[in-house]
Every structure is written in C-alpha cells, then in structure tokens.
Amino acid sequence: MIETQAVKESIDDFLARQAADVEQVVRAAAAAEITPRFRQLAAADVVQKSGPHDLVTVADRRAEEFLTRELTALLPGSVVVGEEAVHADPARYEAIAGAAPVWIVDPVDGTRQFVHGDPGFCTLVALALDGVVLASWTYAPALDACAVAVRGRGATLNGQRLSAGAPEDDRPLRVATSHPDFTTEDQKRALLGVFSEGFAPRPCGSAGLEYLAVARGDLDAVAFSWELAWDHAAGLLLVEEAGGAHLTRDGVPFAITGGNTLPFTAARDEATARRVATALADGGA
Structure with missing residues (x-):
C-alpha cells in the first residue's frame, strides 16, 4: 500500500508537470501515422479481425507503435495496453490490473468511420494505476478536437472547461x-x-x-x-x-x-x- 501510494504521488507530479507533453505525443502520433492516411487507404491497408465491423488498418498499428514508444519514454516504468498489441497477444491485457502505471491506448477509435472517410474517429489514451484512471486524452484530428481530463482537476476541450450539465425535463x-x-x-x-x-x-x-x-x-x-x-x-x-x-x-x-x-x-x-x-x-x- 505504501509503495502504491508513492507511485500515485509520482504520477500526480508527472501529470502536474507533463500532461501537456502527453497531449503533444498524442497529436504527433496522429500527425505522423493517422492523418496522412485518412481517405488515402489502399485495399491492402485494411484487414478484418473478427468480422465486418471489426477492422484494423496500417494507421492503427503504426500509431499504436508510435504511442507505445513515446509514452513509455515519457513515464519510465510504465507499460502500455493497446488494442492491436492485445489482439496479437491477449495476455498483455492483464497489465491493467498490474502494479505498474499503465497507458490504455486505442490508436484509432472508430476505425470503421476512418476506413469510410468519415471524420468521426479519434485517438484515445488513458493513464491508470491500480484500476483507477488518473488522466485521459481524446483527440479527434479530423474534427480539430482535443479533450483532456485529469482526476480531480476537471476536463477541457481545446482548453475550454467542460461541463456536462443535466438533461432538460421536457424531452426524452x-x-x-x-x-x-x-x-x-x-x-x-x-x-x-x-x-x-x-x-x-x-x-x-x-x-x-x-x-x-x-x-x-x-x-x-x-x-x-x-x-x-x-x-x-x-x-x-x-x-x-x-x-x-x-x-x-x-x-x-x-x-x-x-x-x-x-x-x-x-x-x-x-x-x-x-x-x-x-x-x-x-x-x-
């Protein structure tokens, strides 16, 4: 418990100093590996995994490799659980419940939309420890939208504070x-x-x-x-x-x-x- 608390304090310090660096890594991954391939995919760049709604592209794989390399360099001792790496080796998923800080990565969320040329896709990155998500980044490059959340510090979209509010009473x-x-x-x-x-x-x-x-x-x-x-x-x-x-x-x-x-x-x-x-x-x- 003492060791976990020390790691948590270390991550809190990391986020206070380097949350913006993580955002830059996410943006750089998209700029290098995703955006250049948007509406430019060849047939050989797209593969079905488990069915017609479960696709993977060269952009997914390359972006995950980029994020894995850069995120673990930013936070030494951290590990990555990425969708494409887990597809290749399901045992990697167990790291989510492990003792090390874990980056949870979906390089292209909405791959079907990406393949069809629809801008409704994004890159998702979350940093978790001991099963608790401490920070997250949601970046939709084709929509020019980047949302960041840090536990206890609020959420922003393109630097502006987010507030979900409450639904109106008079509609479904x-x-x-x-x-x-x-x-x-x-x-x-x-x-x-x-x-x-x-x-x-x-x-x-x-x-x-x-x-x-x-x-x-x-x-x-x-x-x-x-x-x-x-x-x-x-x-x-x-x-x-x-x-x-x-x-x-x-x-x-x-x-x-x-x-x-x-x-x-x-x-x-x-x-x-x-x-x-x-x-x-x-x-x-």
Missing part, C-alpha cells in the same frame, strides 16, 4: 447504444429498456466521441454492452470530470479491470445515470 433522454453485433441475447433484452417511453435511442459511433458528446452535454447518456478498457477508460474519466457519472446494470460504477454486469451507462449527471441503469436492469428482467 438521448442515448447512444451498442451495435447489436456486439451484444448477447441477454444484453439485447437489457438494452430494450432504453427503447421505451422517455428515451430517444440511436446507434453509437466512435465510443470516444460519444463520451465526449456526453461530457459536452450534446448527448444525455450512452448504454454500452462491452467492457474493453481502451474503448472506455478515457471517456469515462472525461464524463466524470465534466460532472457526469457511470453505473453498470447492477447500479455500481464501471470498473476498467472488468467483471462488470453489462450493459452499463455513462451519463451527464448522477440522476440520469441511475435512470438509465434502472431501465437497463428492468429491460433485462
């Missing part, structure tokens, strides 16, 4: 939901809870940009049915630091280390999170 809750290809039958039933009176659901796009929409107050909540940390760690902290909350179907906060009862929600405020979580629990009953 706007909720982005999981793609049905990534849900079990039980989860599909649970998600029916937000396909009911009082809700206005729509399919989700890039998870990172949906979280940003919640943090900005442009979307009331998300309801997601998968728990891979690279899709959620950055956005969950962003929503929290903008004043929002997240809850699983059991009514407890989402854990990046796994074991969550799915689906779960992140929302603009605690009351909205509880309303969506209750709908998910009732939908699956």
